[in-house]
Structure formats: C-alpha cells, structure tokens
C-alpha cells in the first residue's frame with residue numbers, strides 16, 4: 001500500500017486550532033512549573049545544605065520520595081487524591097470560571113488539571129534541580145569553603161558569596177537539562193486531561209485518524225520548543241565553569257604549572 | 264631573641280589535645296608564641312603540623328585544652344565570636360584556595376567588603392596596593408586559573424593581608440609549587456617577617472627557618488620534641504630525632520631550595 005502524508009487533516013480547521021491550544025498549554029504549564037520548581041528548589045537546597053542535621057534529613061527524605069517514584073503516579077496523586085483533600089471552598093473556586101485567567105487560544109490557568117500538573121511537575125523538577133546544584137557544590141574543593149571560613153565568613157555567607165556562584169556556573173548545563181526535561185515531561189499531564197500538545201495529538205488522531213501526521217506535528221513542536229528553550233537558556237547562562245567568557249578561558253591555557261587545583 | 268622578654272604572649276597553647284575519632288593527633292601541646300615572633304613548625308608527615316595551626320583559627324575544634332589568643336580563651340568559641348576571631352587571623356593554604364570565580368583583585372577585596380563592611384572602592388583600592396606589594400600590580404584582573412602557582416599563592420597572601428590580621432598562619436605555602444616559583448613566594452614571606460607581624464609557618468624550607476625564624480618547633484607524633492632558636496635547632500645541640508628528620512630532608516632524594 002502506498003504511504004503518503006496528508007497534512008490537511010492536521011494543519012487546518014479544528015485540528016490546527018487544537019494544536020495551537022496544545023502548544024500554548026504546554027508553554028504555560030512549562031513556564032508555571034519552572035517558576036514553581038525554581039522557588040521550591042531554592043528552599044529544598046537551603047534545607048539540604050543547612051548547618052542542621054534535622055533539616056538535612058528532612059530534605060533527603062523529600063528528595064527520595066519525589067525522585068524515586070514515577071512522575072505519572074505523582075501527577076495522578078495530586079489530581080485525584082490531593083485535590084479532593086482541599087477545603088470545599090477552594091475546590092469550588094478552582095472549578096469556577098476565571099475569565100481574567102484565560103490565555104489566548106482559550107487556555108484556562110485556573111483549573112484542577114492545570115494546577116495539579118503545574119504542582120506535580122514543579123515539585124518533581126525542584127528535587128532534580130536542587131540535586132544538580134548540590135552536586136555542583138560537592139564538586140568544589142573543600143578548600144574553597146575553608147578559605148571563606150578562615151576569612152570570617154559564616155556558613156551561609158560562604159555559601160552565598162563563594163560556593164554558590166561557582167556551583168551554579170558548574171551546574172548550569174545539567175540544570176538547563178532539568179528545565180528541558182520538565183517541558184518534555186509535561187506530556188504526562190495528558191493522563192489527567194490537561195489539553196497540552198500530547199492530548200491534542202491524540203484528539204486529532206481519534207477525530208480523523210491522521211495518526212502519523214498528528215504525531216509528527218506534535219513531535220516537531222516538542223523538538224522546536226526544546227531547541228528554542230535550550231538555546232535561550234544556554235545563551236543567557238555562563239559559557240563555562242567559573243562563569244566566564246570564552247575569551248577569558250582561552251587565556252587559561254597559558255600557565256600549565258602544577259599546583260593549580262581544578263575548580 | 265629579645266622578643267621573649269619584650270613582647271606579650273599572643274598565642275598560648277595550653278595542654279592542647281586533638282583526636283579524630285579515637286585516633287590522637289595532637290597529644291598535649293604547650294606552646295607560647297609572642298607578638299611579632301616568626302615561628303616555624305616542622306616535622307614528619309602526619310605529625311600534626313596542619314592540625315595544630317588549624318586549631319588556632321578554629322578550622323578544627325579542640326578535643327581538650329585551650330588556646331588563648333591575646334589572653335582570650337578560644338576553646339568553646341562559635342558563631343559571631345569565632346567569625347570575629349578569624350578576621351584577626353590570616354590563613355595561607357598549601358593549595359592557595361583562591362576563589363575560583365573571582366579575579367585576583369576581587370579575591371582580595373571580597374572579605375573586606377562582605378565581612379568587614381568596607382565599601383567596594385575602599386576594598387579595591389586596598390587590593391591594588393596589596394597586589395603591588397606582592398609584585399602583582401598588573402595582574403588584578405586575572406582569574407586564578409590564569410595565574411601560575413607562585414602568582415596564585417602571592418595573591419592568597421595578599422588576600423590574607425587584606426583583613427589586616429594580627430596573626431598569619433601558613434600551611435606549607437610552597438609545597439605545591441614548582442621549584443622555580445618557590446623563591447618569589449618566600450621573598451614575599453621574608454618581607455612580611457621583617458614587618459614584625461606574628462607568623463606561624465609550617466614549612467620544610469629550612470633556609471627560611473634558618474634566616475627568618477625566631478624559633479623552630481619540631482613536632483613528632485603530636486608532641487613538641489624541640490623548640491629552639493634556629494642557631495640551636497640546626498646546631499650541634501639539636502634534638503636527635505630532629506637531626507634525623509633534617510638529614511632526610513637534606514638527602515639527595517629530597518632536595519630543598521633556599
């Protein structure tokens with residue numbers, strides 16, 4: 001049987017509109033969850049590196065809980081179980097219409113689906129982001145901290161002025177990877193009926209059976225988002241360890257003497 | 264030297280003990296260092312030299328005993344009091360430990376700005392002066408990775424000096440350096456020793472000890488075996504264990520510069 005693609009079933013009419021809605025939804029949930037993940041990651045990292053055994057233990061438990069269980073299960077939990085535990089008034093408010101909180105292409109920001117997906121993705125990603133930065137901290141020579149302490153810096157000011165700037169620069173690329181992961185993992189929210197790209201692709205497929213074209217279009221959208229997002233984040237970040245420009249690092253090649261510790 | 268009769272004690276070790284777990288590393292040390300003295304500490308690897316000076320600024324905690332700084336007990340010190348003490352004591356590390364994300368000038372200016380509260384302008388002006396003093400006036404905008412080992416160590420000394428410390432502690436400041444860079448660091452240390460700042464220097468540079476130390480302290484297995492002015496330490500009446508250590512240092516397989 002001859003195989004030919006018919007894009008009119010995907011790139012016109014209702015299907016096109018659905019794809020646009022899906023794209024806006026994916027973008028919105030990615031952005032919202034990224035912001036949430038950033039805030040939560042700061043808090044979690046704070047616990048993780050605290051000068052207090054109890055705080056560190058609590059952080060380790062949180063990390064294990066969210067890192068070592070499937071994200072799909074977590075999203076289903078937030079949507080089906082946790083949402084039901086909210087006070088009735090809050091649930092009613094979330095379920096109500098909020099015309100001021102609707103994005104173009106008719107994407108509502110306050111709905112159980114959007115909020116559960118944002119929360120689930122945000123918590124899950126926060127754990128991974130915090131762990132990337134902690135790995136960046138651990139990769140630093142212990143001498144960095146000792147030098148700061150010996151100059152009169154405290155635990156937190158040493159972290160803030162000396163350790164974190166270097167850890168963030170070291171961990172920047174893997175951390176960007178976690179934000180891109182978040183974008184891709186938002187496809188799991190199709191399971192709770194969030195009308196993002198994957199959800200729309202399946203809707204097109206069941207509407208006119210243009211499965212290959214629909215999935216091709218969906219895949220392309222994810223790919224495009226990933227490339228654009230990745231380029232953007234890497235462009236605004238430091239170009240390498242130490243947070244310096246490439247010209248500066250080229251000059252590094254000069255003295256090759258020993259006794260220089262890697263950072 | 265006349266130091267002993269003129270100047271008051273600045274660092275007093277009082278039956279200092281330190282153990283890691285059950286392993287004793289410092290086993291009862293009494294030692295007094297007077298203001299303005301230059302004291303060299305030497306001894307075999309693992310004898311506790313680093314531990315001893317790290318106890319002075321609280322990088323390691325005492326297991327027993329006390330260290331008085333300027334007459335003040337430091338045994339239970341923590342929090343703000345410990346941080347304040349550390350601003351008075353400069354520490355120079357074997358591995359330099361310059362802040363990797365900052366230029367030489369910013370390395371020197373960081374703690375004065377963020378710990379002492381100097382303005383950026385004041386701190387960077389002082390940093391420029393200090394860089395001149397260690398012979399690196401033109402290297403202020405270099406990152407540590409762009410400097411040779413000897414240059415990094417001189418920046419590290421300038422960074423310690425920027426806090427205007429009363430005491431400078433050195434932990435084998437030249438051991439990680441290529442031989443041709445040792446001289447430039449020792450030259451800076453010599454000018455400091457002559458400036459009458461109190462220095463405690465862990466080093467195997469016996470030339471430095473002979474020429475600039477007021478006293479040489481020989482440590483072995485966590486106790487002080489000898490504590491003498493260099494002429495006596497290196498002379499005929501020195502401790503036999505120290506003599507053996509020195510002859511090993513001076514053997515052809517263990518060349519020492521200076």
Ligand SMILES: Nc1ncnc2c1ncn2[C@@H]1O[C@H](COP(=O)(O)OP(=O)(O)OP(=O)(O)O)[C@@H](O)[C@H]1O
Pocket residue numbers: 283288306307308309310311312313314315
């Ligand atoms: N954090 C630590 N935990 C356990 N043991 C330690 C620790 N730091 C040092 N030690 C041990 O304590 C002993 C003394 O160490 P220290 O570093 O003070 O010796 P040192 O005289 O400076 O030796 P070197 O000349 O090799 O630098 C060594 O046996 C070392 O293995």
Ligand SMILES: [Mg+2]
Pocket residue numbers: 312313314434435
């Ligand atoms: Mg040592």
